Amino acid sequence: MSHSVPNRNWSYPTAIKFGVGRISELAQHCKAVGIKRPLFVTDRALASLPITAQALDILDAGGLGRAVFSDVDANPNEANLAAGIAAFKAGGHDGIIGFGGGSALDLGKMIALMADQKPGLEVWEMEDIGDWWTRADASKIHPTIAVPTTAGTGSEVGAASVLTNSATHKKKIIWHPGLMAKVVICDPALTVGMPKFITAGTGMDALAHCLEAYCSPHYHPMGQGIALEGMRLVFENLATVYADPNNLDARAHMMSAAAMGAVAFQKGLGAIHSLSHPVGAVYGTHHGTTNAVVMPMVLDFNRHAIEDRMEAAARYLAIRGGFDGFREAVMDLRETLGIPENLSAMGVEASRLDELTEMALEDPSCGGNPVVMTRENTRKLFDACM
Numbered sequence: 001m002s003h004s005v006p007n008r009n010w011s012y013p014t015a016i017k018f019g020v021g022r023i024s025e026l027a028q029h030c031k032a033v034g035i036k037r038p039l040f041v042t043d044r045a046l047a048s049l050p051i052t053a054q055a056l057d058i059l060d061a062g063g064l065g066r067a068v069f070s071d072v073d074a075n076p077n078e079a080n081l082a083a084g085i086a087a088f089k090a091g092g093h094d095g096i097i098g099f100g101g102g103s104a105l106d107l108g109k110m111i112a113l114m115a116d117q118k119p120g121l122e123v124w125e126m127e128d129i130g131d132w133w134t135r136a137d138a139s140k141i142h143p144t145i146a147v148p149t150t151a152g153t154g155s156e157v158g159a160a161s162v163l164t165n166s167a168t169h170k171k172k173i174i175w176h177p178g179l180m181a182k183v184v185i186c187d188p189a190l191t192v193g194m195p196k197f198i199t200a201g202t203g204m205d206a207l208a209h210c211l212e213a214y215c216s217p218h219y220h221p222m223g224q225g226i227a228l229e230g231m232r233l234v235f236e237n238l239a240t241v242y243a244d245p246n247n248l249d250a251r252a253h254m255m256s257a258a259a260m261g262a263v264a265f266q267k268g269l270g271a272i273h274s275l276s277h278p279v280g281a282v283y284g285t286h287h288g289t290t291n292a293v294v295m296p297m298v299l300d301f302n303r304h305a306i307e308d309r310m311e312a313a314a315r316y317l318a319i320r321g322g323f324d325g326f327r328e329a330v331m332d333l334r335e336t337l338g339i340p341e342n343l344s345a346m347g348v349e350a351s352r353l354d355e356l357t358e359m360a361l362e363d364p365s366c367g368g369n370p371v372v373m374t375r376e377n378t379r380k381l382f383d384a385c386m
Contacts, residue, residue: 006219011177013157013263018186020248023055023147026097026185027062033143033182035095038064039088041108042099043072046149051190055099055147067091075280076107077166081123084111096144098181101202102153102287105146106161109179112142128160128175128364138178146181149190151254152202152288154209154262156184164281171281173364186259188251196242197289200337203238203254205288207231208272208295209261214313215306216268216368223267230260232317235329239336268368271298271381278359285346292339293346297384299327301377305370343385353382
């Protein structure tokens with residue numbers, strides 16, 4: 001029997017406790033997965049907010065202490081990781097609660113991975129290349145509980161972290177199957193206090209994940225379906241939460257869309273991410289906002305390869321006009337959310353485009369783009385984004 005169906009490896013996320021007020025279950029979920037002395041990893045901005053105090057009170061009441069590590073940069077790096085490991089060891093901790101956006105969740109996973117690995121093993125040796133993950137001792141990875149407070153990266157349902165090498169300014173993806181959170185608490189009430197530009201940027205990150213997964217040529221029908229419904233949830237709810245931050249129904253739908261985008265991108269990412277990763281690493285820009293800036297230009301770049309597929313998506317999303325209608329809907333959403341017009345408006349300098357092009361071509365997201373990325377067409381794409 002002949003067939004052309006490829007062999008693929010798929011995995012689906014962990015236990016998700018979804019709903020308003022579910023943060024109240026934090027201590028019991030820690031105990032259920034055997035965490036007795038959690039280190040609560042969050043970012044500097046969140047550390048002083050009431051939602052963080054509330055979560056720490058719940059832990060404290062459950063007899064789990066209130067140890068916090070918040071020395072986390074917007075694009076976390078190996079120095080943040082070293083400081084986090086030192087805090088983990090000093091406190092005699094046995095597990096991680098990642099609380100925040102992608103930065104805190106990603107760094108929390110890295111601390112859980114690296115705190116007790118064999119001496120001399122560098123985090124960069126676990127980059128998501130081939131079977132490099134097998135270099136880690138899986139039995140030494142500490143359990144994590146993930147609590148997202150933004151609706152964007154979907155890092156809570158993934159086994160990877162993005163870590164910036166501060167010497168080379170390159171973002172590296174570190175992956176290990178043992179990094180999946182044991183439990184995820186998705187409580188939409190935690191996202192209500194996000195600054196508006198973070199609501200916008202993280203929401204557009206979720207859209208970018210769904211859009212790129214949907215357009216990726218790889219075979220993953222489950223991811224394809226999830227990506228399509230995730231796009232619908234973003235188009236129907238992001239403008240609503242931006243205008244009315246207290247709308248918990250729309251907040252909940254955005255939280256679903258974020259997790260769905262990260263599940264779907266097992267199918268692949270593309271040029272949106274391979275452009276925004278180097279820009280974020282060199283200029284420290286917000287990742288989701290950068291994705292939103294380059295999204296229309298990447299749609300144009302991929303047009304001839306994705307036109308039919310986008311036509312089908314537009315029909316499902318009740319957007320008139322096929323590809324052009326979809327692109328227009330993206331432009332309208334960008335305008336509503338106050339997204340910068342182009343990369344120049346974000347401070348990117350034309351003199352660095354050659355360097356950024358080289359970095360984009362090294363980014364693993366390249367492989368999922370529907371049009372093969374070359375030095376020449378990627379440089380032109382960067383020009384179009386200026």
